[in-house]
Amino acid sequence: MTTTPRVVDTYPDLAEADRVAGQLYTDPAIFDEEMEKIFYSTWVWVAHESEIPEAGSFKTTYVGRQPVIVTRDRKGGFNTLLNRCRHRGATVCDQSNGKANGFTCPYHNWSYALDGKLRGIPYPEGYEGVVEKEDFPLQRLRTESYAGMIWATFNQDAEPLEDFLGDAKIWIDRFFKQTNGYPTKVTGIHKFRFRGNWKIQLENTTDGYHFPMVHKSWMASIDAETAEMMSFMNDPAAVTHDLGNGHSVAVMAPANADLDIDDGAPLQPRFDDLVAELEASGEYTPEQIRRFVRSMHGSGFNLNTFPNVSFSLAFFRVLIPISVDETEIWHMSLGMDGGPECVNQERLRIHEHFQGPFGFGSPDDAEGWERVQLGAAGAPRMPILVNRGLNRETPSAEGWPTSHVTDETGMRGAYAMWKKMMSHD
Structure with missing residues:
Protein backbone atom coordinates (compact mmCIF):
# COMPACT_ATOMS: atom_id res chain seq x y z
CA MET A 1 0.00 0.00 0.00
CA THR A 2 1.49 3.31 -1.08
CA THR A 3 0.38 6.89 -0.71
CA THR A 4 0.18 9.35 -3.58
CA PRO A 5 2.09 12.44 -2.36
CA ARG A 6 0.22 15.73 -2.34
CA VAL A 7 1.92 18.70 -3.92
CA VAL A 8 -0.66 21.41 -3.28
CA ASP A 9 -2.81 22.46 -0.37
CA THR A 10 -2.64 21.35 3.24
CA TYR A 11 -5.40 19.59 5.08
CA PRO A 12 -6.05 22.53 7.43
CA ASP A 13 -6.70 24.57 4.25
CA LEU A 14 -9.15 21.98 2.93
CA ALA A 15 -10.99 21.27 6.19
CA GLU A 16 -11.68 24.37 8.28
CA ALA A 17 -13.79 24.50 11.41
CA ASP A 18 -16.98 25.52 9.59
CA ARG A 19 -16.44 24.37 5.99
CA VAL A 20 -14.60 21.83 3.86
CA ALA A 21 -13.53 21.98 0.23
CA GLY A 22 -15.63 20.07 -2.26
CA GLN A 23 -12.29 18.69 -3.41
CA LEU A 24 -12.46 16.29 -0.45
CA TYR A 25 -15.16 14.41 -2.37
CA THR A 26 -13.53 14.47 -5.82
CA ASP A 27 -9.73 14.22 -5.56
CA PRO A 28 -8.46 10.63 -6.09
CA ALA A 29 -5.15 11.47 -4.41
CA ILE A 30 -6.98 12.52 -1.23
CA PHE A 31 -8.98 9.29 -1.35
CA ASP A 32 -5.78 7.24 -1.60
CA GLU A 33 -4.38 9.01 1.46
CA GLU A 34 -7.61 8.42 3.37
CA MET A 35 -7.19 4.69 2.85
CA GLU A 36 -3.67 4.82 4.28
CA LYS A 37 -4.10 7.35 7.06
CA ILE A 38 -7.63 6.49 8.20
CA PHE A 39 -8.91 3.10 7.06
CA TYR A 40 -5.57 1.30 7.40
CA SER A 41 -4.53 3.15 10.55
CA THR A 42 -7.49 3.13 12.92
CA TRP A 43 -10.30 0.81 14.07
CA VAL A 44 -12.75 -0.16 11.32
CA TRP A 45 -15.94 -2.07 12.14
CA VAL A 46 -16.10 -5.52 10.49
CA ALA A 47 -18.83 -7.68 12.10
CA HIS A 48 -21.39 -8.30 14.79
CA GLU A 49 -20.83 -11.43 16.86
CA SER A 50 -24.20 -12.84 15.80
CA GLU A 51 -22.94 -13.02 12.21
CA ILE A 52 -20.27 -15.54 13.25
CA PRO A 53 -22.13 -17.37 16.03
CA GLU A 54 -20.04 -20.55 16.45
CA ALA A 55 -16.66 -22.09 15.79
CA GLY A 56 -16.00 -22.20 12.06
CA SER A 57 -18.39 -19.35 11.24
CA PHE A 58 -17.04 -16.63 8.97
CA LYS A 59 -18.03 -13.58 6.94
CA THR A 60 -16.16 -11.62 4.30
CA THR A 61 -16.03 -7.85 4.16
CA TYR A 62 -13.54 -5.02 3.60
CA VAL A 63 -11.30 -2.76 5.62
CA GLY A 64 -11.02 0.18 3.30
CA ARG A 65 -10.37 -1.46 -0.07
CA GLN A 66 -8.68 -4.53 1.42
CA PRO A 67 -10.73 -7.79 1.40
CA VAL A 68 -10.84 -9.54 4.77
CA ILE A 69 -12.36 -12.62 6.39
CA VAL A 70 -13.73 -12.40 9.93
CA THR A 71 -13.76 -15.80 11.66
CA ARG A 72 -14.59 -17.44 14.96
CA ASP A 73 -11.93 -20.07 15.64
CA ARG A 74 -12.24 -23.31 17.57
CA LYS A 75 -11.39 -21.58 20.85
CA GLY A 76 -14.15 -19.02 20.31
CA GLY A 77 -11.75 -16.22 19.44
CA PHE A 78 -12.35 -13.68 16.70
CA ASN A 79 -9.86 -13.26 13.88
CA THR A 80 -9.70 -10.81 10.99
CA LEU A 81 -7.57 -12.15 8.14
CA LEU A 82 -6.49 -10.52 4.90
CA ASN A 83 -8.26 -12.47 2.15
CA ARG A 84 -5.06 -13.03 0.17
CA CYS A 85 -3.10 -16.25 -0.24
CA ARG A 86 0.54 -15.95 0.79
CA HIS A 87 1.64 -17.84 -2.34
CA ARG A 88 0.46 -15.89 -5.39
CA GLY A 89 -2.07 -13.50 -3.89
CA ALA A 90 -5.41 -15.05 -4.86
CA THR A 91 -8.37 -14.66 -2.51
CA VAL A 92 -8.95 -17.77 -0.41
CA CYS A 93 -12.68 -17.24 0.24
CA ASP A 94 -15.34 -15.98 -2.18
CA GLN A 95 -18.47 -16.53 -0.06
CA SER A 96 -20.12 -13.72 1.88
CA ASN A 97 -20.62 -15.92 4.95
CA GLY A 98 -20.83 -19.52 6.05
CA LYS A 99 -19.11 -22.18 8.11
CA ALA A 100 -15.82 -23.90 7.30
CA ASN A 101 -12.96 -25.85 8.80
CA GLY A 102 -10.52 -23.49 7.13
CA PHE A 103 -9.78 -21.84 3.80
CA THR A 104 -8.09 -23.24 0.72
CA CYS A 105 -6.77 -21.15 -2.14
CA PRO A 106 -8.40 -22.37 -5.38
CA TYR A 107 -5.28 -21.65 -7.43
CA HIS A 108 -2.65 -23.95 -5.89
CA ASN A 109 -4.57 -25.28 -2.84
CA TRP A 110 -2.50 -23.77 -0.08
CA SER A 111 -4.76 -24.24 2.95
CA TYR A 112 -5.18 -22.17 6.09
CA ALA A 113 -6.76 -22.63 9.50
CA LEU A 114 -9.52 -20.42 10.93
CA ASP A 115 -6.88 -18.36 12.73
CA GLY A 116 -4.88 -17.91 9.52
CA LYS A 117 -2.10 -20.45 10.12
CA LEU A 118 -0.78 -22.16 6.98
CA ARG A 119 -1.79 -25.81 7.39
CA GLY A 120 -0.85 -27.47 4.14
CA ILE A 121 0.98 -27.10 0.83
CA PRO A 122 0.34 -29.64 -1.97
CA TYR A 123 3.41 -31.43 -3.32
CA PRO A 124 5.67 -29.92 -0.66
CA GLU A 125 8.90 -31.41 -1.99
CA GLY A 126 9.69 -28.29 -4.03
CA TYR A 127 9.53 -26.16 -0.89
CA GLU A 128 11.94 -28.12 1.32
CA GLY A 129 14.41 -25.63 2.74
CA VAL A 130 12.55 -22.83 0.94
CA VAL A 131 9.25 -22.34 2.81
CA GLU A 132 8.53 -22.93 6.51
CA LYS A 133 4.76 -23.00 7.03
CA GLU A 134 4.91 -20.99 10.26
CA ASP A 135 6.44 -18.10 8.30
CA PHE A 136 3.51 -17.73 5.86
CA PRO A 137 0.16 -17.39 7.65
CA LEU A 138 -2.61 -15.21 6.30
CA GLN A 139 -1.98 -11.66 7.44
CA ARG A 140 -3.85 -11.03 10.68
CA LEU A 141 -5.34 -7.69 11.63
CA ARG A 142 -5.54 -6.68 15.25
CA THR A 143 -9.10 -7.49 16.35
CA GLU A 144 -11.07 -6.34 19.41
CA SER A 145 -14.75 -6.19 20.30
CA TYR A 146 -17.11 -4.15 22.42
CA ALA A 147 -20.76 -4.99 23.19
CA GLY A 148 -20.78 -7.70 20.53
CA MET A 149 -19.39 -5.37 17.85
CA ILE A 150 -16.08 -6.39 16.27
CA TRP A 151 -13.51 -3.91 14.97
CA ALA A 152 -10.18 -4.57 13.26
CA THR A 153 -7.13 -2.56 12.28
CA PHE A 154 -3.96 -3.05 10.26
CA ASN A 155 -2.22 -0.81 12.80
CA GLN A 156 -0.76 -3.04 15.50
CA ASP A 157 0.13 0.06 17.54
CA ALA A 158 -3.37 1.57 17.55
CA GLU A 159 -4.80 2.64 20.89
CA PRO A 160 -7.09 0.09 22.58
CA LEU A 161 -10.52 -0.08 20.96
CA GLU A 162 -12.35 1.07 24.10
CA ASP A 163 -10.12 4.14 24.32
CA PHE A 164 -10.87 4.93 20.67
CA LEU A 165 -14.63 4.58 21.23
Whole structure:
Protein backbone atom coordinates (compact mmCIF):
# COMPACT_ATOMS: atom_id res chain seq x y z
CA MET A 1 0.00 0.00 0.00
CA THR A 2 1.49 3.31 -1.08
CA THR A 3 0.38 6.89 -0.71
CA THR A 4 0.18 9.35 -3.58
CA PRO A 5 2.09 12.44 -2.36
CA ARG A 6 0.22 15.73 -2.34
CA VAL A 7 1.92 18.70 -3.92
CA VAL A 8 -0.66 21.41 -3.28
CA ASP A 9 -2.81 22.46 -0.37
CA THR A 10 -2.64 21.35 3.24
CA TYR A 11 -5.40 19.59 5.08
CA PRO A 12 -6.05 22.53 7.43
CA ASP A 13 -6.70 24.57 4.25
CA LEU A 14 -9.15 21.98 2.93
CA ALA A 15 -10.99 21.27 6.19
CA GLU A 16 -11.68 24.37 8.28
CA ALA A 17 -13.79 24.50 11.41
CA ASP A 18 -16.98 25.52 9.59
CA ARG A 19 -16.44 24.37 5.99
CA VAL A 20 -14.60 21.83 3.86
CA ALA A 21 -13.53 21.98 0.23
CA GLY A 22 -15.63 20.07 -2.26
CA GLN A 23 -12.29 18.69 -3.41
CA LEU A 24 -12.46 16.29 -0.45
CA TYR A 25 -15.16 14.41 -2.37
CA THR A 26 -13.53 14.47 -5.82
CA ASP A 27 -9.73 14.22 -5.56
CA PRO A 28 -8.46 10.63 -6.09
CA ALA A 29 -5.15 11.47 -4.41
CA ILE A 30 -6.98 12.52 -1.23
CA PHE A 31 -8.98 9.29 -1.35
CA ASP A 32 -5.78 7.24 -1.60
CA GLU A 33 -4.38 9.01 1.46
CA GLU A 34 -7.61 8.42 3.37
CA MET A 35 -7.19 4.69 2.85
CA GLU A 36 -3.67 4.82 4.28
CA LYS A 37 -4.10 7.35 7.06
CA ILE A 38 -7.63 6.49 8.20
CA PHE A 39 -8.91 3.10 7.06
CA TYR A 40 -5.57 1.30 7.40
CA SER A 41 -4.53 3.15 10.55
CA THR A 42 -7.49 3.13 12.92
CA TRP A 43 -10.30 0.81 14.07
CA VAL A 44 -12.75 -0.16 11.32
CA TRP A 45 -15.94 -2.07 12.14
CA VAL A 46 -16.10 -5.52 10.49
CA ALA A 47 -18.83 -7.68 12.10
CA HIS A 48 -21.39 -8.30 14.79
CA GLU A 49 -20.83 -11.43 16.86
CA SER A 50 -24.20 -12.84 15.80
CA GLU A 51 -22.94 -13.02 12.21
CA ILE A 52 -20.27 -15.54 13.25
CA PRO A 53 -22.13 -17.37 16.03
CA GLU A 54 -20.04 -20.55 16.45
CA ALA A 55 -16.66 -22.09 15.79
CA GLY A 56 -16.00 -22.20 12.06
CA SER A 57 -18.39 -19.35 11.24
CA PHE A 58 -17.04 -16.63 8.97
CA LYS A 59 -18.03 -13.58 6.94
CA THR A 60 -16.16 -11.62 4.30
CA THR A 61 -16.03 -7.85 4.16
CA TYR A 62 -13.54 -5.02 3.60
CA VAL A 63 -11.30 -2.76 5.62
CA GLY A 64 -11.02 0.18 3.30
CA ARG A 65 -10.37 -1.46 -0.07
CA GLN A 66 -8.68 -4.53 1.42
CA PRO A 67 -10.73 -7.79 1.40
CA VAL A 68 -10.84 -9.54 4.77
CA ILE A 69 -12.36 -12.62 6.39
CA VAL A 70 -13.73 -12.40 9.93
CA THR A 71 -13.76 -15.80 11.66
CA ARG A 72 -14.59 -17.44 14.96
CA ASP A 73 -11.93 -20.07 15.64
CA ARG A 74 -12.24 -23.31 17.57
CA LYS A 75 -11.39 -21.58 20.85
CA GLY A 76 -14.15 -19.02 20.31
CA GLY A 77 -11.75 -16.22 19.44
CA PHE A 78 -12.35 -13.68 16.70
CA ASN A 79 -9.86 -13.26 13.88
CA THR A 80 -9.70 -10.81 10.99
CA LEU A 81 -7.57 -12.15 8.14
CA LEU A 82 -6.49 -10.52 4.90
CA ASN A 83 -8.26 -12.47 2.15
CA ARG A 84 -5.06 -13.03 0.17
CA CYS A 85 -3.10 -16.25 -0.24
CA ARG A 86 0.54 -15.95 0.79
CA HIS A 87 1.64 -17.84 -2.34
CA ARG A 88 0.46 -15.89 -5.39
CA GLY A 89 -2.07 -13.50 -3.89
CA ALA A 90 -5.41 -15.05 -4.86
CA THR A 91 -8.37 -14.66 -2.51
CA VAL A 92 -8.95 -17.77 -0.41
CA CYS A 93 -12.68 -17.24 0.24
CA ASP A 94 -15.34 -15.98 -2.18
CA GLN A 95 -18.47 -16.53 -0.06
CA SER A 96 -20.12 -13.72 1.88
CA ASN A 97 -20.62 -15.92 4.95
CA GLY A 98 -20.83 -19.52 6.05
CA LYS A 99 -19.11 -22.18 8.11
CA ALA A 100 -15.82 -23.90 7.30
CA ASN A 101 -12.96 -25.85 8.80
CA GLY A 102 -10.52 -23.49 7.13
CA PHE A 103 -9.78 -21.84 3.80
CA THR A 104 -8.09 -23.24 0.72
CA CYS A 105 -6.77 -21.15 -2.14
CA PRO A 106 -8.40 -22.37 -5.38
CA TYR A 107 -5.28 -21.65 -7.43
CA HIS A 108 -2.65 -23.95 -5.89
CA ASN A 109 -4.57 -25.28 -2.84
CA TRP A 110 -2.50 -23.77 -0.08
CA SER A 111 -4.76 -24.24 2.95
CA TYR A 112 -5.18 -22.17 6.09
CA ALA A 113 -6.76 -22.63 9.50
CA LEU A 114 -9.52 -20.42 10.93
CA ASP A 115 -6.88 -18.36 12.73
CA GLY A 116 -4.88 -17.91 9.52
CA LYS A 117 -2.10 -20.45 10.12
CA LEU A 118 -0.78 -22.16 6.98
CA ARG A 119 -1.79 -25.81 7.39
CA GLY A 120 -0.85 -27.47 4.14
CA ILE A 121 0.98 -27.10 0.83
CA PRO A 122 0.34 -29.64 -1.97
CA TYR A 123 3.41 -31.43 -3.32
CA PRO A 124 5.67 -29.92 -0.66
CA GLU A 125 8.90 -31.41 -1.99
CA GLY A 126 9.69 -28.29 -4.03
CA TYR A 127 9.53 -26.16 -0.89
CA GLU A 128 11.94 -28.12 1.32
CA GLY A 129 14.41 -25.63 2.74
CA VAL A 130 12.55 -22.83 0.94
CA VAL A 131 9.25 -22.34 2.81
CA GLU A 132 8.53 -22.93 6.51
CA LYS A 133 4.76 -23.00 7.03
CA GLU A 134 4.91 -20.99 10.26
CA ASP A 135 6.44 -18.10 8.30
CA PHE A 136 3.51 -17.73 5.86
CA PRO A 137 0.16 -17.39 7.65
CA LEU A 138 -2.61 -15.21 6.30
CA GLN A 139 -1.98 -11.66 7.44
CA ARG A 140 -3.85 -11.03 10.68
CA LEU A 141 -5.34 -7.69 11.63
CA ARG A 142 -5.54 -6.68 15.25
CA THR A 143 -9.10 -7.49 16.35
CA GLU A 144 -11.07 -6.34 19.41
CA SER A 145 -14.75 -6.19 20.30
CA TYR A 146 -17.11 -4.15 22.42
CA ALA A 147 -20.76 -4.99 23.19
CA GLY A 148 -20.78 -7.70 20.53
CA MET A 149 -19.39 -5.37 17.85
CA ILE A 150 -16.08 -6.39 16.27
CA TRP A 151 -13.51 -3.91 14.97
CA ALA A 152 -10.18 -4.57 13.26
CA THR A 153 -7.13 -2.56 12.28
CA PHE A 154 -3.96 -3.05 10.26
CA ASN A 155 -2.22 -0.81 12.80
CA GLN A 156 -0.76 -3.04 15.50
CA ASP A 157 0.13 0.06 17.54
CA ALA A 158 -3.37 1.57 17.55
CA GLU A 159 -4.80 2.64 20.89
CA PRO A 160 -7.09 0.09 22.58
CA LEU A 161 -10.52 -0.08 20.96
CA GLU A 162 -12.35 1.07 24.10
CA ASP A 163 -10.12 4.14 24.32
CA PHE A 164 -10.87 4.93 20.67
CA LEU A 165 -14.63 4.58 21.23
CA GLY A 166 -14.47 6.78 24.33
CA ASP A 167 -17.83 8.30 25.24
CA ALA A 168 -19.49 6.57 22.29
CA LYS A 169 -19.58 3.50 24.57
CA ILE A 170 -22.30 5.17 26.66
CA TRP A 171 -24.52 5.38 23.60
CA ILE A 172 -23.60 1.92 22.30
CA ASP A 173 -24.80 0.49 25.62
CA ARG A 174 -28.04 2.46 25.33
CA PHE A 175 -28.52 1.32 21.74
CA PHE A 176 -28.50 -2.34 22.67
CA LYS A 177 -31.19 -1.86 25.31
CA GLN A 178 -33.68 -2.15 22.45
CA THR A 179 -33.31 -5.95 22.46
CA ASN A 180 -34.72 -5.97 25.98
CA GLY A 181 -32.20 -8.22 27.73
CA TYR A 182 -31.99 -10.73 24.88
CA PRO A 183 -28.83 -11.05 22.78
CA THR A 184 -28.89 -9.00 19.60
CA LYS A 185 -28.88 -10.71 16.21
CA VAL A 186 -28.62 -9.45 12.65
CA THR A 187 -31.85 -10.45 10.89
CA GLY A 188 -31.08 -9.27 7.35
CA ILE A 189 -28.73 -7.18 5.20
CA HIS A 190 -29.53 -4.89 2.28
CA LYS A 191 -26.47 -3.84 0.24
CA PHE A 192 -26.33 -1.15 -2.41
CA ARG A 193 -23.91 1.34 -3.93
CA PHE A 194 -24.25 5.03 -4.64
CA ARG A 195 -22.16 7.23 -6.90
CA GLY A 196 -20.56 9.44 -4.30
CA ASN A 197 -17.75 9.83 -1.79
CA TRP A 198 -17.91 7.97 1.53
CA LYS A 199 -17.83 11.17 3.59
CA ILE A 200 -21.15 12.33 2.09
CA GLN A 201 -22.83 9.36 3.76
CA LEU A 202 -20.80 9.82 6.95
CA GLU A 203 -22.28 13.31 7.22
CA ASN A 204 -25.83 12.13 6.61
CA THR A 205 -26.32 9.94 9.67
CA THR A 206 -26.32 12.84 12.15
CA ASP A 207 -27.88 15.33 9.71
CA GLY A 208 -31.34 15.93 11.17
CA TYR A 209 -31.74 19.02 9.00
CA HIS A 210 -32.44 17.03 5.83
CA PHE A 211 -35.01 14.67 7.30
CA PRO A 212 -38.36 16.46 6.82
CA MET A 213 -37.39 17.65 3.35
CA VAL A 214 -35.85 14.51 1.88
CA HIS A 215 -38.19 12.03 3.52
CA LYS A 216 -41.56 13.65 2.81
CA SER A 217 -42.81 10.49 1.10
CA TRP A 218 -41.97 8.33 4.11
CA MET A 219 -43.56 10.81 6.52
CA ALA A 220 -46.74 10.74 4.42
CA SER A 221 -46.84 6.93 4.54
CA ILE A 222 -46.73 6.40 8.31
CA ASP A 223 -49.22 6.62 11.16
CA ALA A 224 -49.71 9.85 13.07
CA GLU A 225 -47.97 8.62 16.22
CA THR A 226 -44.77 7.67 14.38
CA ALA A 227 -44.84 10.97 12.51
CA GLU A 228 -45.17 12.80 15.84
CA MET A 229 -42.24 10.85 17.29
CA MET A 230 -40.05 11.94 14.35
CA SER A 231 -41.20 15.58 14.39
CA PHE A 232 -38.07 16.89 16.05
CA MET A 233 -37.45 20.10 14.11
CA ASN A 234 -38.68 22.35 16.91
CA ASP A 235 -38.02 20.07 19.88
CA PRO A 236 -35.36 21.67 22.13
CA ALA A 237 -34.62 18.26 23.70
CA ALA A 238 -33.56 16.88 20.31
CA VAL A 239 -29.81 17.53 20.20
CA THR A 240 -26.56 16.43 18.58
CA HIS A 241 -23.45 15.75 20.66
CA ASP A 242 -19.85 15.65 19.43
CA LEU A 243 -18.46 12.72 21.45
CA GLY A 244 -14.81 13.07 20.39
CA ASN A 245 -12.58 11.01 18.07
CA GLY A 246 -14.96 11.76 15.20
CA HIS A 247 -17.94 10.07 16.90
CA SER A 248 -21.26 11.86 17.35
CA VAL A 249 -24.88 11.16 18.26
CA ALA A 250 -28.09 12.79 17.02
CA VAL A 251 -30.97 12.34 19.46
CA MET A 252 -34.11 12.51 17.31
CA ALA A 253 -36.65 10.88 19.64
CA PRO A 254 -35.58 11.97 23.14
CA ALA A 255 -38.28 9.88 24.88
CA ASN A 256 -36.62 6.73 23.47
CA ALA A 257 -33.00 7.73 24.01
CA ASP A 258 -32.79 5.50 27.10
CA LEU A 259 -35.37 2.72 26.94
CA ASP A 260 -34.96 1.98 30.65
CA ILE A 261 -36.81 5.26 31.25
CA ASP A 262 -40.54 4.93 30.52
CA ASP A 263 -42.47 8.18 30.25
CA GLY A 264 -45.81 6.34 30.44
CA ALA A 265 -46.99 7.45 27.00
CA PRO A 266 -49.72 5.26 25.44
CA LEU A 267 -48.57 2.54 23.06
CA GLN A 268 -49.21 3.13 19.37
CA PRO A 269 -52.57 1.67 18.22
CA ARG A 270 -50.88 0.19 15.15
CA PHE A 271 -49.40 -2.45 17.46
CA ASP A 272 -52.71 -3.49 19.09
CA ASP A 273 -52.80 -6.81 17.20
CA LEU A 274 -49.22 -7.56 18.19
CA VAL A 275 -49.99 -6.82 21.85
CA ALA A 276 -52.98 -9.16 21.66
CA GLU A 277 -50.82 -11.92 20.17
CA LEU A 278 -48.20 -11.54 22.89
CA GLU A 279 -50.85 -11.53 25.62
CA ALA A 280 -52.50 -14.64 24.16
CA SER A 281 -49.20 -16.54 24.26
CA GLY A 282 -49.13 -16.26 28.06
CA GLU A 283 -45.33 -16.13 27.95
CA TYR A 284 -44.74 -12.47 28.77
CA THR A 285 -45.70 -10.08 31.53
CA PRO A 286 -47.52 -6.83 30.76
CA GLU A 287 -44.30 -4.99 31.56
CA GLN A 288 -42.34 -7.09 29.06
CA ILE A 289 -44.97 -6.56 26.36
CA ARG A 290 -44.93 -2.82 26.90
CA ARG A 291 -41.13 -2.83 26.65
CA PHE A 292 -41.21 -4.84 23.41
CA VAL A 293 -43.56 -2.33 21.81
CA ARG A 294 -41.77 0.76 23.16
CA SER A 295 -38.51 -0.50 21.63
CA MET A 296 -40.06 -1.37 18.26
CA HIS A 297 -38.61 1.71 16.51
CA GLY A 298 -35.22 1.33 18.16
CA SER A 299 -33.13 3.58 20.32
CA GLY A 300 -34.35 7.07 19.41
CA PHE A 301 -30.94 8.25 18.17
CA ASN A 302 -28.35 7.86 15.43
CA LEU A 303 -24.84 7.17 16.74
CA ASN A 304 -22.03 7.70 14.23
CA THR A 305 -18.73 5.98 15.05
CA PHE A 306 -15.86 7.17 12.89
CA PRO A 307 -15.09 6.13 10.23
CA ASN A 308 -17.48 3.47 8.97
CA VAL A 309 -20.40 2.29 11.12
CA SER A 310 -23.45 3.92 12.64
CA PHE A 311 -25.99 2.61 15.12
CA SER A 312 -29.08 4.13 13.57
CA LEU A 313 -32.38 3.83 15.48
CA ALA A 314 -32.91 0.06 14.96
CA PHE A 315 -30.23 -0.97 12.46
CA PHE A 316 -26.52 -0.79 11.63
CA ARG A 317 -25.41 1.30 8.67
CA VAL A 318 -21.98 0.32 7.36
CA LEU A 319 -20.08 2.24 4.70
CA ILE A 320 -17.37 0.70 2.53
CA PRO A 321 -15.36 3.09 0.34
CA ILE A 322 -14.95 1.74 -3.20
CA SER A 323 -13.37 4.73 -4.96
CA VAL A 324 -13.34 8.49 -4.64
CA ASP A 325 -16.82 8.65 -6.19
CA GLU A 326 -18.40 5.30 -5.25
CA THR A 327 -19.45 3.90 -1.87
CA GLU A 328 -21.15 0.69 -0.80
CA ILE A 329 -23.72 0.78 2.00
CA TRP A 330 -24.89 -2.14 4.12
CA HIS A 331 -28.13 -1.70 6.07
CA MET A 332 -28.35 -4.43 8.72
CA SER A 333 -31.67 -4.99 10.50
CA LEU A 334 -31.63 -6.18 14.11
CA GLY A 335 -33.75 -8.40 16.32
CA MET A 336 -33.80 -10.32 19.57
CA ASP A 337 -32.06 -13.68 19.70
CA GLY A 338 -34.51 -15.74 21.76
CA GLY A 339 -37.21 -13.08 22.03
CA PRO A 340 -40.66 -13.36 20.45
CA GLU A 341 -40.32 -13.82 16.69
CA CYS A 342 -43.54 -11.92 16.03
CA VAL A 343 -41.80 -8.83 17.43
CA ASN A 344 -38.72 -9.48 15.29
CA GLN A 345 -40.92 -9.80 12.22
CA GLU A 346 -42.65 -6.49 12.95
CA ARG A 347 -39.27 -4.81 13.46
CA LEU A 348 -38.15 -6.20 10.09
CA ARG A 349 -41.28 -4.83 8.37
CA ILE A 350 -40.56 -1.39 9.85
CA HIS A 351 -36.96 -1.62 8.66
CA GLU A 352 -38.05 -2.62 5.16
CA HIS A 353 -40.51 0.26 4.99
CA PHE A 354 -37.70 2.81 5.34
CA GLN A 355 -34.33 1.12 4.64
CA GLY A 356 -35.21 -1.95 2.60
CA PRO A 357 -34.62 -2.33 -1.17
CA PHE A 358 -38.18 -1.13 -1.86
CA GLY A 359 -38.35 1.25 1.09
CA PHE A 360 -38.99 4.98 1.13
CA GLY A 361 -35.80 6.18 2.83
CA SER A 362 -32.75 4.72 1.09
CA PRO A 363 -33.61 5.82 -2.48
CA ASP A 364 -34.27 9.39 -1.34
CA ASP A 365 -31.02 9.52 0.63
CA ALA A 366 -28.97 8.05 -2.22
CA GLU A 367 -30.42 10.58 -4.66
CA GLY A 368 -29.31 13.40 -2.40
CA TRP A 369 -25.83 11.94 -1.91
CA GLU A 370 -25.30 11.53 -5.65
CA ARG A 371 -26.38 15.10 -6.31
CA VAL A 372 -23.82 16.34 -3.79
CA GLN A 373 -21.11 14.42 -5.66
CA LEU A 374 -22.20 15.84 -9.01
CA GLY A 375 -22.30 19.38 -7.67
CA ALA A 376 -18.96 19.13 -5.91
CA ALA A 377 -17.33 17.97 -9.15
CA GLY A 378 -18.59 21.17 -10.78
CA ALA A 379 -16.61 23.44 -8.43
CA PRO A 380 -14.26 21.34 -6.29
CA ARG A 381 -12.65 24.34 -4.57
CA MET A 382 -15.98 25.89 -3.56
CA PRO A 383 -16.61 25.15 0.14
CA ILE A 384 -19.13 22.70 1.56
CA LEU A 385 -20.68 24.41 4.59
CA VAL A 386 -20.87 22.61 7.94
CA ASN A 387 -21.58 25.73 10.01
CA ARG A 388 -25.25 25.28 10.91
CA GLY A 389 -25.72 25.80 14.65
CA LEU A 390 -22.20 27.05 15.24
CA ASN A 391 -23.66 30.13 16.90
CA ARG A 392 -25.65 28.04 19.41
CA GLU A 393 -23.21 25.22 20.15
CA THR A 394 -22.53 24.86 23.88
CA PRO A 395 -20.98 22.17 26.08
CA SER A 396 -23.33 19.62 27.62
CA ALA A 397 -23.09 18.60 31.27
CA GLU A 398 -20.67 15.88 30.12
CA GLY A 399 -18.55 18.45 28.28
CA TRP A 400 -19.65 17.38 24.79
CA PRO A 401 -20.05 20.16 22.20
CA THR A 402 -23.82 20.20 21.71
CA SER A 403 -26.43 21.91 19.57
CA HIS A 404 -29.83 21.16 18.08
CA VAL A 405 -30.36 17.89 16.21
CA THR A 406 -30.71 19.85 12.96
CA ASP A 407 -27.26 21.41 13.43
CA GLU A 408 -23.96 20.22 12.01
CA THR A 409 -22.09 19.58 15.24
CA GLY A 410 -21.54 15.92 14.36
CA MET A 411 -20.08 16.77 10.97
CA ARG A 412 -17.69 19.29 12.50
CA GLY A 413 -16.50 16.62 14.94
CA ALA A 414 -15.99 14.08 12.16
CA TYR A 415 -14.01 16.52 10.04
CA ALA A 416 -11.88 17.54 13.01
CA MET A 417 -10.90 13.87 13.36
CA TRP A 418 -10.44 13.57 9.60
CA LYS A 419 -8.08 16.58 9.59
CA LYS A 420 -6.14 15.24 12.58
CA MET A 421 -5.59 11.85 10.99
CA MET A 422 -4.89 13.17 7.50
CA SER A 423 -2.35 15.71 8.82
CA HIS A 424 -0.44 13.01 10.72
CA ASP A 425 2.87 12.07 9.11
